[in-house]
Amino acid sequence: MTAPASGTAVHLDEVGVSIQDETILSDLSLEVADGACVAVIGASGSGKSTLLRLINGMQRPTRGRVLRAGRDVADLSTQTLCQQTGYALQQIGLFPHLTVADNIGLPLKLAGVNPTEREHRVTDLAERLGLTAAQLARYPHGLSGGQQQRAGLCRAVILEPAVLLLDEAFSGLDAITRNEALAVFADFQSSRRFATIMVTHDLNEARKIADWLVVLEAGRIVRQGPRDDVLTDPRHPYATALIEAFR
Amino acid sequence: MWRWLLALALCLSPMLARSAPVVVASKNFTESYVLAEIATQLLNARGIEARHQRGLGGTKICFDALTAGEIMLYPEYSGTIRTAILDLADNSELSPALAAIDLEMLSPLGFNNTYVLAMRDDVARARGIKAISDLSEQRDLRIALSHEFRARNDGWPALAEHYRLSLATVGIEHGLAYQALAASEIDMTDAYSTDGELATADLVLLADDQHFFPAYDAVWLARTDTPAEVRAVLAELANSIDESAMQRLNAAALQTNQSIERVAADFLNARGLTENLSGSAAPTLWSTLLDNTLRHVLLTGVAVALAAIVGLGATVIVQPFPRAARALLSVCSLLQTIPSIALLALMIPLFGIGVVPAMVALFLYALLPIIRASLTALDAIEPVHKIVAESLGMTNAQQRRYVLIPLAMPHILSGLRTAAVISIGTATLAAFVGAGGLGQPIVTGLALNDTQLILQGAIPAAGLAVLTDLAFDALETQLIPAHLRR
Numbered sequence: 077m078t079a080p081a082s083g084t085a086v087h088l089d090e091v092g093v094s095i096q097d098e099t100i101l102s103d104l105s106l107e108v109a110d111g112a113c114v115a116v117i118g119a120s121g122s123g124k125s126t127l128l129r130l131i132n133g134m135q136r137p138t139r140g141r142v143l144r145a146g147r148d149v150a151d152l153s154t155q156t157l158c159q160q161t162g163y164a165l166q167q168i169g170l171f172p173h174l175t176v177a178d179n180i181g182l183p184l185k186l187a188g189v190n191p192t193e194r195e196h197r198v199t200d201l202a203e204r205l206g207l208t209a210a211q212l213a214r215y216p217h218g219l220s221g222g223q224q225q226r227a228g229l230c231r232a233v234i235l236e237p238a239v240l241l242l243d244e245a246f247s248g249l250d251a252i253t254r255n256e257a258l259a260v261f262a263d264f265q266s267s268r269r270f271a272t273i274m275v276t277h278d279l280n281e282a283r284k285i286a287d288w289l290v291v292l293e294a295g296r297i298v299r300q301g302p303r304d305d306v307l308t309d310p311r312h313p314y315a316t317a318l319i320e321a322f323r
Numbered sequence: 324m325w326r327w328l329l330a331l332a333l334c335l336s337p338m339l340a341r342s343a344p345v346v347v348a349s350k351n352f353t354e355s356y357v358l359a360e361i362a363t364q365l366l367n368a369r370g371i372e373a374r375h376q377r378g379l380g381g382t383k384i385c386f387d388a389l390t391a392g393e394i395m396l397y398p399e400y401s402g403t404i405r406t407a408i409l410d411l412a413d414n415s416e417l418s419p420a421l422a423a424i425d426l427e428m429l430s431p432l433g434f435n436n437t438y439v440l441a442m443r444d445d446v447a448r449a450r451g452i453k454a455i456s457d458l459s460e461q462r463d464l465r466i467a468l469s470h471e472f473r474a475r476n477d478g479w480p481a482l483a484e485h486y487r488l489s490l491a492t493v494g495i496e497h498g499l500a501y502q503a504l505a506a507s508e509i510d511m512t513d514a515y516s517t518d519g520e521l522a523t524a525d526l527v528l529l530a531d532d533q534h535f536f537p538a539y540d541a542v543w544l545a546r547t548d549t550p551a552e553v554r555a556v557l558a559e560l561a562n563s564i565d566e567s568a569m570q571r572l573n574a575a576a577l578q579t580n581q582s583i584e585r586v587a588a589d590f591l592n593a594r595g596l597t598e599n600l601s602g603s604a605a606p607t608l609w610s611t612l613l614d615n616t617l618r619h620v621l622l623t624g625v626a627v628a629l630a631a632i633v634g635l636g637a638t639v640i641v642q643p644f645p646r647a648a649r650a651l652l653s654v655c656s657l658l659q660t661i662p663s664i665a666l667l668a669l670m671i672p673l674f675g676i677g678v679v680p681a682m683v684a685l686f687l688y689a690l691l692p693i694i695r696a697s698l699t700a701l702d703a704i705e706p707v708h709k710i711v712a713e714s715l716g717m718t719n720a721q722q723r724r725y726v727l728i729p730l731a732m733p734h735i736l737s738g739l740r741t742a743a744v745i746s747i748g749t750a751t752l753a754a755f756v757g758a759g760g761l762g763q764p765i766v767t768g769l770a771l772n773d774t775q776l777i778l779q780g781a782i783p784a785a786g787l788a789v790l791t792d793l794a795f796d797a798l799e800t801q802l803i804p805a806h807l808r809r
Binding site: 156 | 705710716718725732803
């Protein structure tokens with residue numbers, strides 16, 4: 077068992093998850109430093125989404141420990157953990173009955189922030205991620221896929237969480253839009269100090285923004301390390317095949 | 324919200340308070356109206372405060388209201404008490420059987436409203452027919468009988484066997500039989516011996532010379548705790564109305580522009596039981612219309628509002644548990660299968676007569692559309708929205724308030740709309756349990772064959788339904804963004 081280093085946002089310590097006798101994840105150990113960007117790559121069904129939900133408490137570990145800034149999540153409610161964690165996912169899930177601005181501002185409203193400040197912070201952040209005031213005033217169905225994705229991202233980070241989870245957050249976009257979105261995000265992420273853990277099946281996406289790569293196969297980490305090390309020296313047959321496929 | 328409910332409760336309370344006066348009820352047909360009105364006016368004239376609860380929906384509802392102590396008495400027929408209420412073989416057992424359930428028959432009114440056979444005067448004279456036994460010689464009479472009498476075991480089949488008749492018959496709606504007789508389309512039909520039409524048309528009643536028909540003597544069916552002074556007043560009416568007098572009263576009541584109150588007052592004055600009784604001044608058309616409409620709105624409004632609160636609350640509680648949700652839906656569906664008039668009747672032993680049982684019945688009916696629509700809506704919410712709601716760190720209450728209920732709102736509103744519109748229609752039946760509303764003129768109009776009166780209930784009821792629909796349109800515009808409206 078390793079002791080968590082200081083400045084560690086997330087620490088998974090030999091974590092396993094089983095759901096109804098089926099092992100989803102086993103023996104996961106992973107450290108994510110404050111401000112780092114970790115990409116977890118793997119095929120669908122490899123347990124990537126479950127791994128993310130371990131971090132915001134929506135999934136509890138069957139074995140091992142999950143630590144957030146040194147605290148065991150077993151001592152924290154899912155609600156508390158979620159409030160400290162941004163979460164953006166492929167289906168985005170903007171609420172159709174709220175305007176884009178109200179979607180982004182909802183976490184602030186729940187946190188009791190007054191309407192004036194809410195509007196201020198929403199406008200600022202949205203501008204930073206490339207959404208106009210006119211787009212903010214619309215309902216979600218009035219935005220393009222890329223714009224909706226940015227709105228979802230805004231909602232995930234509006235409370236300035238310590239940790240941001242991205243579950244295939246860019247996968248639904250076409251290639252050009254995705255590249256733009258990734259560039260905007262990389263720029264934004266580098267200006268803040270939140271740790272990002274993204275899961276994706278797309279190595280190119282991971283390569284563009286992550287500084288640490290984790291290769292997940294059937295619920296086990298088969299290779300992890302600094303991005304360039306993993307790319308040049310995959311070591312494991314699955315990691316090799318994955319990198320070959322995207323060359 | 325609470326202030327609003329409190330205000331509502333205050334408005335309702337005088338209506339809910341049990342009233343002290345003697346309540347005389349009538350069933351929903353002309354003769355019953357007239358008799359109950361006569362008793363009510365006479366009681367009032369003798370200084371006993373009395374109220375006429377007009378047109379309760381039939382024998383069972385009157386009987387239940389009587390045993391529940393909601394009413395003190397109502398006019399009934401010995402044959403009906405024997406067969407329909409007590410199921411006895413013999414009239415001699417009537418009094419002890421009634422006493423066992425704390426009821427009794429007071430002084431008889433003096434007429435027997437039984438089945439009779441009515442024949443065109445000219446036909447009877449030409450063929451020399453005076454009694455039913457004279458029919459056994461006849462072969463080619465044109466006979467049309469009401470459907471019930473023609474089919475009932477104790478009706479025409481038994482009569483024909485008793486008198487050895489071999490005559491062909493056809494079925495006809497009783498109300499149309501008199502017109503058919505007048506037009507000489509038919510020669511003979513069955514009738515009730517006190518039908519008002521018999522007093523006016525050129526018809527003869529054939530004597531039941533072999534005593535086939537049982538007696539349907541009109542009596543007051545009353546609670547045994549009826550005070551002596553009430554009994555004394557009713558005794559003044561003992562044997563005061565014979566068949567032809569009752570026929571004339573019914574005929575007078577059937578005339579348009581002749582109120583039941585007026586007919587009763589005229590009778591009492593003519594018999595010297597009262598002097599210069601005018602019959603309570605009939606309220607104007609508009610004030611009656613307004614009263615009935617307001618009562619109708621109150622009935623349906625409160626019932627649907629309560630059903631919305633209870634229904635939505637129950638839905639939110641059970642929705643996470645599919646089995647409980649299914650069970651709840653089944654219970655509501657079961658309630659819906661009870662015919663509305665039967666459900667109203669079932670409410671009487673529990674809630675008496677008047678506004679409360681009607682509201683409870685309407686409330687129960689409104690639950691199903693509301694619960695079904697909101698359960699379906701909550702189940703249909705996309706999983707991603709639930710995941711996002713949870714991932715934003717919302718409490719369950721916050722998830723409901725900010726996400727689940729707003730997303731379900733279009734369906735919830737359509738469920739409420741259905742419940743409201745159905746209630747407005749069903750509430751017209753509330754008149755049968757004495758709850759008033761727009762059903763009152765409809766029920767009375769049906770009994771008196773008065774189309775104008777029926778329309779005084781039917782038109783505002785239809786108008787209310789349309790207005791309700793428009794109100795829900797406006798509510799949707801307020802609560803739901805345009806792209807989510809259905």
